[in-house]
Amino acid sequence: NAGVMQNPRHLVRRRGQEARLRCSPMKGHSHVYWYRQLPEEGLKFMVYLQKENIIDESGMPKERFSAEFPKEGPSILRIQQVVRGDSAAYFCASSPDGSEQYFGPGTRLTVT
C-alpha cells in the first residue's frame, strides 16, 4: 500500500504565476487535509476535503487559494497569482475515516 503521494516535491514559480499542488491519498482513504508550514513554524491547517466536497476550509486564505478533491484523481491545491509570502512547504494528509492522518512528503513552493 503506497503512502500519500505529493507532486511535485519542489516547485518554483515567479510572482503572479499559478501553482498547482497534487496529492494522491493512500488507497482507501477518502479524507484529505492540506497544511502549510512556514519556515521555523509548525503546520497550519488549511482545508479538509472528502470526495467532491469541501468539509472545512476555515484555514484557507480567502483569495487566490482553492482546493478540490474530485471523484477521480488526486486532490489539488491551487494558488493563483502567487506572491513571495506563499513560499512554504505544503503538506497533504489522508485518513480512512477522519481519525489518524498519514502525511505525504510535502511540496516545497518557492516564489521568486
Place this chain on the structure above:
Amino acid sequence: AQSVTQPDIHITVSEGASLELRCNYSYGATPYLFWYVQSPGQGLQLLLKYFSGDTLVQGIKGFEAEFKRSQSSFNLRKPSVHWSDAAEYFCAVGARGSNYQLIWGAGTKLIIKP
C-alpha cells in the same frame, strides 16, 4: 484559545542519553494528542497518539509519551537516543467534532552530540 506549546526550540542530547521533549496544550474539549517526527526534507511520520485509556502511550522507534490531564501536558520520552533520532518533533492536538483539524506546536529540533 486553543494552542499547543513546545517550550524548547532546540534540544541537544548526547547519543545514548535519555530524552524528554515537552508539550503543553490548551484545548476546550477532550484532547486527542499526537507526536510526529519530521526528518530534514521529509514529511511527517506519526510516532504515537493518545485517544483514551492508558495515559502512558508506547510508540514507534522506542518513544513513549505520558498524558497528564492535570498538567495539560503530553511529554515525549526516549530512554536512550540514537544519532538517527536527530530530527524535528511536533506535538499536535485535535478532537472529534473538529474534523480532526489538528493544532500544532512550533516544533522542537533535536540535535544529537556524538
